[in-house]
Amino acid sequence: MQLLDPILHFHDELARIRRAIHAHPELCFEEVRTADLIARRLEEWGIPFVRGLGVTGIVGILKNGTSSKAIGLRADMDALPVQETNRFAHASRHAGKMHACGHDGHIAMLLGAAHHLANSRNFDGTVYLIFQPAEESGGGAKRMMDDGLFTRFPMEAVFGMHNWPGIPVGQFGVTPGPIMASSNEFEAIVHGRGCHAAQPHKGIDPVMVAIQIAQGWQTIISRNSNPLDAAVLSITQIHAGSATNIVPDEAVLTGTVRTFSNAVLDLIEERMRTLADCTAKGFGASVDFRFQRSYPPLVNHPEETAFAAEIMRSIVGSANVNDRVEPTMGAEDFAFMLQEKPGCYVFIGNGEGQHRDAGHGLGPCNLHNPSYDFNDALLPIGATYWVRLAESWLAA
Numbered sequence: 001m002q003l004l005d006p007i008l009h010f011h012d013e014l015a016r017i018r019r020a021i022h023a024h025p026e027l028c029f030e031e032v033r034t035a036d037l038i039a040r041r042l043e044e045w046g047i048p049f050v051r052g053l054g055v056t057g058i059v060g061i062l063k064n065g066t067s068s069k070a071i072g073l074r075a076d077m078d079a080l081p082v083q084e085t086n087r088f089a090h091a092s093r094h095a096g097k098m099h100a101c102g103h104d105g106h107i108a109m110l111l112g113a114a115h116h117l118a119n120s121r122n123f124d125g126t127v128y129l130i131f132q133p134a135e136e137s138g139g140g141a142k143r144m145m146d147d148g149l150f151t152r153f154p155m156e157a158v159f160g161m162h163n164w165p166g167i168p169v170g171q172f173g174v175t176p177g178p179i180m181a182s183s184n185e186f187e188a189i190v191h192g193r194g195c196h197a198a199q200p201h202k203g204i205d206p207v208m209v210a211i212q213i214a215q216g217w218q219t220i221i222s223r224n225s226n227p228l229d230a231a232v233l234s235i236t237q238i239h240a241g242s243a244t245n246i247v248p249d250e251a252v253l254t255g256t257v258r259t260f261s262n263a264v265l266d267l268i269e270e271r272m273r274t275l276a277d278c279t280a281k282g283f284g285a286s287v288d289f290r291f292q293r294s295y296p297p298l299v300n301h302p303e304e305t306a307f308a309a310e311i312m313r314s315i316v317g318s319a320n321v322n323d324r325v326e327p328t329m330g331a332e333d334f335a336f337m338l339q340e341k342p343g344c345y346v347f348i349g350n351g352e353g354q355h356r357d358a359g360h361g362l363g364p365c366n367l368h369n370p371s372y373d374f375n376d377a378l379l380p381i382g383a384t385y386w387v388r389l390a391e392s393w394l395a396a
């Protein structure tokens with residue numbers, strides 16, 4: 001592996017930073033202590049920064065040489081509302097909050113890159129260090145953009161990275177095109193007419209209508225959507241009624257839709273609405289249908305992806321870069337940034353969990369799991385990737 005020596009020498013300090021952040025997780029738009037920690041480090045290393053984009057977001061500004069080219073490197077900062085089951089020394093000190101997605105490690109990797117870039121100054125142009133709040137919910141990426149991320153800090157491209165459990169340490173995964181799905185929530189409230197369960201002919205049963213709607217919706221993926229376009233429609237809640245002998249007034253269906261393109265999403269939303277309306281009408285009921293688009297699909301730009309893959313290969317070797325990694329149906333708000341700017345989002349292997357300190361929880365080391373922990377072994381790998389990517393991209 002071709003890691004940068006000064007970053008390797010800084011590894012222990014980066015691990016200390018990562019663990020300090022892990023011990024003090026903060027939820028979306030509450031990342032004040034985390035942003036303070038980042039600001040203190042940037043200050044110490046002589047890197048100017050601006051705070052308050054997207055409430056708690058922070059942008060470090062590294063300029064060198066004369067080129068007007070600029071690149072953005074982005075790390076997310078927020079934790080999850082999860083009760084950590086790990087008992088090791090750096091476990092969360094705050095009940096019900098946990099860095100269960102490794103954003104503590106994402107911050108440390110970007111700080112590692114910042115420290116090296118500020119010392120070595122082996123680049124020509126501007127590197128924007130984007131520390132973003134509220135990835136897990138709240139769309140912090142969009143909020144930073146609304147606060148002028150790309151107008152106040154003009155950049156030609158922006159790059160993101162996520163640790164990925166199951167991919168071995170020292171390996172990367174990436175793919176051009178869609179790599180993560182859009183996430184969307186729906187709710188349908190079916191209005192029927194309640195009655196005595198022994199006299200169903202005197203009412204309109206919303207439970208049966210909800211069941212028919214649910215059945216109808218399940219034909220959208222199998223009958224309307226192109227089989228080559230991946231999509232998921234999951235009904236995750238059905239609520240109705242309060243007694244065994246009463247037909248209720250209402251039934252509620254909720255769930256999620258995931259797609260890799262906006263065109264498929266448009267089709268699914270339109271079909272869901274039509275089927276809900278027409279089915280309810282057919283039974284004399286009515287329906288309030290709400291479809292909320294949260295995060296768009298995360299679509300990697302081909303040129304920037306090829307460029308990033310080449311950097312990864314130069315660090316870990318061709319055999320350790322899967323440049324056609326299988327996309328995931330999970331979602332990620334970095335998608336908003338790639339709708340505005342060219343760029344690429346990559347997975348960096350976090351291993352299977354053997355790295356965890358004694359006292360870790362008994363569950364798997366998966367994202368959003370209470371037994372998860374970021375793998376400190378990949379801090380210098382991720383930091384080296386950021387540095388090499390910025391230096392090479394600005395020189396290209």
Ligand SMILES: [Zn+2]
Pocket residue numbers: 100101136367368
């Ligand atoms: Zn997450």
Ligand SMILES: [Zn+2]
Pocket residue numbers: 101102103135162
């Ligand atoms: Zn995450």
